[in-house]
Structure formats: C-alpha cells, structure tokens
Amino acid sequence: MAALSIRALSKRYANLEVLKGIDLDIESGEFTVLVGPSGCGKSTLLNIVAGLDRASDGKIEIGGRVVNDVPPKDRDIAMVFQSYALYPSMTVRQNITFGMECRHVAKAEQEKALANVAKLLQIEPLLGRKPSQLSGGQRQRVAMGRALVRDPLLFLFDEPLSNLDAKLRVEMRMEIKRLHQRIGATIIYVTHDQIEAMTMATRIAVMHRGVVQQFADPDTVYRYPANLFVARFMGSPPMNTMPARLEADAGGPVAVIGAGRPDEVRLRLQDYDAAASYVGREVVLGIRPECIAEGDRVFSGATGAPVIVTAPVELVEPTGAETIVLLRLGGEPAQARISPEIRPTPGGTASFALDTRRICLFDPETERLIA
Amino acid sequence: MRDRSFAPSRILIYLVVTLFAAAYLAPLVVVVLNSLRTNEEIAQGSMIGWPQHLAWGNYALAWSGFCIAETCAGIRPYMLNSALVTIPATIFSTLLGAVAGYAVSLWRFRGDNWIYGIVTLGLFLPQQMRLLPWTIVLRDIGLINTLWGLVLIHTIQGLSFTVLFCRNYYIAIPHELIRAARIDGAGFFRIFWRIILPLSAPILIVTVIWQFTHIWNEFLYGVTFTTGQQQPVTAALIALSAAVADIPQHGVQSAAVIIAALPTLLIYLFGGRYFVRGLTAGAVK
Numbered sequence: 264m265a266a267l268s269i270r271a272l273s274k275r276y277a278n279l280e281v282l283k284g285i286d287l288d289i290e291s292g293e294f295t296v297l298v299g300p301s302g303c304g305k306s307t308l309l310n311i312v313a314g315l316d317r318a319s320d321g322k323i324e325i326g327g328r329v330v331n332d333v334p335p336k337d338r339d340i341a342m343v344f345q346s347y348a349l350y351p352s353m354t355v356r357q358n359i360t361f362g363m364e365c366r367h368v369a370k371a372e373q374e375k376a377l378a379n380v381a382k383l384l385q386i387e388p389l390l391g392r393k394p395s396q397l398s399g400g401q402r403q404r405v406a407m408g409r410a411l412v413r414d415p416l417l418f419l420f421d422e423p424l425s426n427l428d429a430k431l432r433v434e435m436r437m438e439i440k441r442l443h444q445r446i447g448a449t450i451i452y453v454t455h456d457q458i459e460a461m462t463m464a465t466r467i468a469v470m471h472r473g474v475v476q477q478f479a480d481p482d483t484v485y486r487y488p489a490n491l492f493v494a495r496f497m498g499s500p501p502m503n504t505m506p507a508r509l510e511a512d513a514g515g516p517v518a519v520i521g522a523g524r525p526d527e528v529r530l531r532l533q534d535y536d537a538a539a540s541y542v543g544r545e546v547v548l549g550i551r552p553e554c555i556a557e558g559d560r561v562f563s564g565a566t567g568a569p570v571i572v573t574a575p576v577e578l579v580e581p582t583g584a585e586t587i588v589l590l591r592l593g594g595e596p597a598q599a600r601i602s603p604e605i606r607p608t609p610g611g612t613a614s615f616a617l618d619t620r621r622i623c624l625f626d627p628e629t630e631r632l633i634a
Numbered sequence: 635m636r637d638r639s640f641a642p643s644r645i646l647i648y649l650v651v652t653l654f655a656a657a658y659l660a661p662l663v664v665v666v667l668n669s670l671r672t673n674e675e676i677a678q679g680s681m682i683g684w685p686q687h688l689a690w691g692n693y694a695l696a697w698s699g700f701c702i703a704e705t706c707a708g709i710r711p712y713m714l715n716s717a718l719v720t721i722p723a724t725i726f727s728t729l730l731g732a733v734a735g736y737a738v739s740l741w742r743f744r745g746d747n748w749i750y751g752i753v754t755l756g757l758f759l760p761q762q763m764r765l766l767p768w769t770i771v772l773r774d775i776g777l778i779n780t781l782w783g784l785v786l787i788h789t790i791q792g793l794s795f796t797v798l799f800c801r802n803y804y805i806a807i808p809h810e811l812i813r814a815a816r817i818d819g820a821g822f823f824r825i826f827w828r829i830i831l832p833l834s835a836p837i838l839i840v841t842v843i844w845q846f847t848h849i850w851n852e853f854l855y856g857v858t859f860t861t862g863q864q865q866p867v868t869a870a871l872i873a874l875s876a877a878v879a880d881i882p883q884h885g886v887q888s889a890a891v892i893i894a895a896l897p898t899l900l901i902y903l904f905g906g907r908y909f910v911r912g913l914t915a916g917a918v919k
Binding site: 344351352 | 816824
C-alpha cells in the first residue's frame with residue numbers, strides 16, 4: 264500500500280514558485296530521504312505533508328486518504344524537528360505523553376506506550392528531567408520518543424541531526440537506521456547532507472529548485488545520476504564532470520577529453536549503446552573520483568587491462584583513509600581517490616588507472632544522463 | 635594595577651550622580667518629613683524642616699479620619715477604589731495582552747502585523763484625545779461614574795503596552811514548538827496554557843508591574859469619569875487639598891500622599907529587579 268502519494272503538488276508564495284509539480288509515491292515501510300541544497304523546497308514539501316503548510320495545487324494522500332484539508336493532528340503522522348522542539352517547561356515524560364493527552368488516550372494506555380518507547384530508546388533514567396537538563400543526543404532521543412509513541416502511518420524527520428556534532432551525528436544516524444530496521448516504520452527524512460541520504464535511505468528523492476530531479480534507490484542515484492545536478496550533488500568528493508568529444512572507431516565509441524591537445528585522453532567505452540546518436544558531438548563526461556586510482560590498481564570485477572594515463576598532479580590531500588589527488592585529464596581538472604600510502608608529488612606527473620565501466624555521459628544542453 | 639577609585643573622572647561621575655539623585659529625591663524627602671510634622675510646627679516654621687517630634691498621628695488621620703468632600707473617612711475608601719480598579723484591570727490587560735501577543739507572534743494569519751500595528755498605535759495617542767470617545771462609550775453602556783468603567787478603560791488602553799511587551803517576548807520562542815504541539819493535537823488555547831504560559835513568568839512580571847504602577851497612578855480618567863465616593867485615590871488627593879484650602883493641613887496631606895504612593899513603591903521595591911531583568915531578557919533558551 265502506498266503510505267504517501269503526492270500528485271502534481273505545487274506551492275507558490277506571491278510570485279515565487281517554491282515547489283513545481285511534485286509527484287512522489289512512497290510505499291509502506293520505506294525510508295525515503297528528501298535531499299537537496301538549502302532552498303530547494305524539501306522542508307516546504309515536508310511541512311505540506313505534515314499539514315503545517317498548505318499546497319497551492321495538487322493532491323496529497325496518506326494511507327490512501329486525501330488529506331489536503333485534514334489538520335496535522337488528524338493526519339496520522341509524527342514529526343521530529345531540527346531544533347527538537349521539546350516543550351521546555353515539561354519533563355521528558357510529559358513531553359512524550361502530551362500528544363496522547365491531547366488525544367484523550369486513557370492513562371493506563373499512556374503509561375504502557377511511554378514505557379515501551381522509553382525502553383526502546385533507552386531513556387528511562389531521563390523521564391523526570393527537563394529538556395534543559397539533557398545533552399543534545401538525549402534531546403534527540405526524546406524527540407524521537409515523542410514521535411514513536413504515536414505509532415503513526417508516517418514519520419517525518421526535518422533535518423534532525425544537523426544540530427549535533429559530527430561524532431554524535433554518525434552515531435544517531437546509525438541509531439535511526441537501526442530503529443527503522445527494527446520497527447519497519449515508513450519514514451520521510453529531509454536533509455541537505457548527501458551522506459545521510461546515501462547511508463540511511465531505501466530511496467532518495469534529490470530535489471533542486473522545487474523539482475524532484477531523481478527519485479530512486481541510493482545505488483541508482485549514485486551510479487546513474489539522472490542529470491548533472493544530481494551527479495555533482497551526490498558523493499563526496501563529487502563526480503568529476505568535464506567536456507569531452509564522443510568519437511567512434513571499429514572498436515566502438517571513444518570519449519576524448521581535451522581533443523586535439525598533445526595530452527588528450529582517449530577512453531574506450533563498452534556497452535554505451537544509448538550514446539550512439541551522440542557520436543561526433545560534444546558531451547559532458549562524468550567519472551567518480553574512486554574510478555581514478557593509482558596506476559597499479561586492479562578494479563574489482565574488471566576484465567582486461569585497465570586504462571592507464573599519465574597526468575600532471577596539482578594538489579595532494581591525504582585524509583588518512585585515502586589520498587585525494589587533484590590532477591588534470593586532458594587539461595581538465597579532476598579528483599582521484601588513491602591508496603593512502605601513495606603520495607604523488609604536486610607539480611610532477613603520476614600514472615593513474617581509470618575504471619571506464621562507470622563513466623557517465625550527459626547531454627551538454629539538457630544536462631540529462633545519456634548513458 | 636592602578637587604584638581607579640580616586641581618579642578625578644570617578645569623582646566627577648559620583649558628584650554628578652549624587653546631584654541628580656538629590657534633585658530627584660528632594661520632593662520625596664520633603665513630603666516624608668512633613669508627614670511626620672504637626673500642622674502647627676509647619677505653620678510656624680517653613681515647609682522644609684526636620685520634625686521636632688514624630689507626629690505619627692498624621693498617618694492615622696489621613697488613613698481613616700480626615701474629611702474629604704463632606705465625608706470624614708480619610709483616604710481609606712479611595713485606596714479601596716484604586717485597588718478595585720487597578721487589580722482587575724492589571725489582571726485583565728496582562729492576560730489579554732499575553733493571549734494577543736501570543737496570537738500575533740506565533741500564529742501567523744492574514745493581517746497579523748496590521749492588527750499588531752493598530753493595537754500598539756494606542757501608545758502614541760495622547761490621553762486627552764481619548765477622553766471624548768470614552769465619555770460616549772461609557773455613557774452608552776451605562777458605566778459613567780463606576781469603578782467598572784475605569785476597569786474597562788484601563789484594560790483596553792493597557793493592551794497597547796501588554797501586547798507590545800508580550801509579542802516581543804514571544805517572537806523569540808521557536809515556531810517549531812508550536813508546530814510540534816499542533817501535530818501532537820493541541821489547539822490554540824491548550825498550546826498557550828500548557829506551553830507558552832509556563833515560559834512567560836519574566837514578561838508577565840514586567841507587564842504586571844508596569845500596568846499596576848500606571849493604573850494606580852493614573853489621574854485624568856479617574857478625575858474625569860468618577861466623582862465623590864467613586865473616585866480613585868489620585869483624584870481624591872486633589873479633593874483633599876481643595877477641602878483644606880482655608881486652613882493648610884500639610885502634615886496630613888503629606889501622609890496621605892505617602893500612603894497613596896505606597897503600593898507602587900512596594901511593588902517597585904519587591905519587583906524592581908525582575909522588572910529590569912525582564913525588560914532586558916532575551917529569548918527562551
């Protein structure tokens with residue numbers, strides 16, 4: 264059953280169109296992440312789903328019921344906010360039971376639900392405290408407890424981890440994912456952090472300028488970004504994109520970076536039939552940094568010898584786990600992820616192995632993925 | 635480090651501050667001293683002088699014995715009138731101001747800023763300009779020369795201040811609190827009562843002190859809309875000085891003034907530090 268279905272939804276403020284014809288279908292039990300840069304409309308979309316904001320046009324169904332005119336409290340949803348929004352004057356216990364109190368749930372039932380949630384989130388010792396006496400992580404847990412206790416059709420998370428420090432954020436990320444696996448809830452999660460999107464989602468909706476650019480599982484979004492925006496937004500460091508020329512010889516299509524230059528790079532492409540009509544034309548070539556590695560790397564699953572190029576090295580960034588190298592491919596800047604123990608000299612040249620199986624080609628006009 | 639307490643600039647500052655304090659406090663000192671002197675003593679000497687022996691009797695007379703406009707009950711009934719006007723008007727204007735401030739700051743609706751602007755515009759209308767409209771209103775609803783008439787005036791006029799204070803305090807409360815409560819199923823008044831009001835102590839103390847002081851000290855409406863037994867103490871004090879025009883009774887008059895000023899002085903003494911703190915208090919963190 265579709266837990267949430269959004270049809271042709273748009274939102275306008277005066278003459279500013281924030282959401283432009285959004286269509287989304289989210290199945291029950293899915294962990295959907297809405298990700299995009301700030302101002303892309305993702306939080307507005309979430310607020311409209313919650314009923315805190317009204318759509319200008321379109322239809323929203325939760326659990327098969329049209330909810331456009333249903334107030335937030337009757338939508339069978341629960342929400343976790345960026346600032347946690349815990350009620351400052353209430354104890355943790357009161358914070359969690361306030362919603363049930365508003366819905367006139369019997370006292371005994373409230374106690375039972377509270378006990379379950381407190382146990383699940385391990386916040387039993389905190390029940391008597393005020394929010395001001397809690398750490399950031401504890402507040403986060405209580406905010407989730409307040410949502411969980413409702414047992415709703417749909418959980419809405421609005422950038423819930425962005426107020427936490429980096430270490431705690433990673434912990435809570437895992438905890439939310441574990442929670443989803445355990446209770447199988449349907450979650451819509453808004454974030455601007457593409458790592459959160461990649462690690463937690465079962466499906467990602469990448470948003471930009473009020474439009475869903477791509478709605479797919481994380482692997483597809485990463486491997487086959489629908490357009491240049493998605494390619495450059497997802498991944499850290501992002502996908503390298505550079506102009507190239509598509510040629511063909513007896514062996515099939517060849518992408519040429521920096522065509523005509525003495526250091527032009529020719530990359531033979533296999534299984535890129537969809538690009539056939541672009542032969543002889545300019546395209547945008549995308550290659551992930553991890554597909555450019557040190558010269559003696561053997562890419563997993565690769566058949567045949569890798570493509571080896573010698574390229575000038577401009578900058579070396581050791582991160583500990585790997586070394587990020589800024590180099591030039593046919594004159595175009597690109598980043599490579601190589602083994603941590605290898606440190607090429609900036610200003611010199613080094614040889615790099617390229618995994619050409621995972622190259623993406625984009626139409627330079629429409630910016631859409633060709634193949 | 636140099637001891638700065640003897641720096642010439644310091645001395646100058648203290649000198650100026652002391653001068654100002656003396657200038658402001660001088661009338662109070664004169665009134666307090668006179669309230670403890672007998673009429674004979676004041677008549678023989680000057681208005682300014684140290685009491686030869688403390689005449690506490692002035693206070694008893696001013697409180698319950700002195701004659702004002704043919705009634706010899708002192709200022710006690712008028713103090714009661716003032717209390718009966720000030721306390722309800724303070725409570726009503728503070729509560730209404732809190733609800734209205736909450737509505738315009740945390741529940742955005744069409745025209746909210748206009749409503750806020752119009753309500754606070756009341757701050758800038760001179761009192762005299764409002765006398766005639768109020769006369770018509772009080773006459774039409776039959777509250778001329780009643781304490782409830784004054785309660786109504788002070789409640790409504792006080793809203794300009796209380797809405798301003800409360801709105802500016804509530805505007806710092808995160809909107810997400812309201813959103814969370816709406817999803818939890820709480821409505822306008824439940825959110826106000828359970829979430830906003832418990833956060834409001836600092837600003838409510840400020841508005842209560844402000845309203846109490848202003849309404850208690852208010853004179854123009856009291857003297858315009860009430861007469862005789864219905865007058866608040868500020869208006870009665872004038873009647874008192876009129877009644878004694880032939881034989882000056884400065885001792886009793888001074889005692890009456892001190893008694894009349896006592897409630898607001900006490901409020902300020904006990905609540906003053908909350909007042910200063912509340913006015914400068916920032917957001918609810």
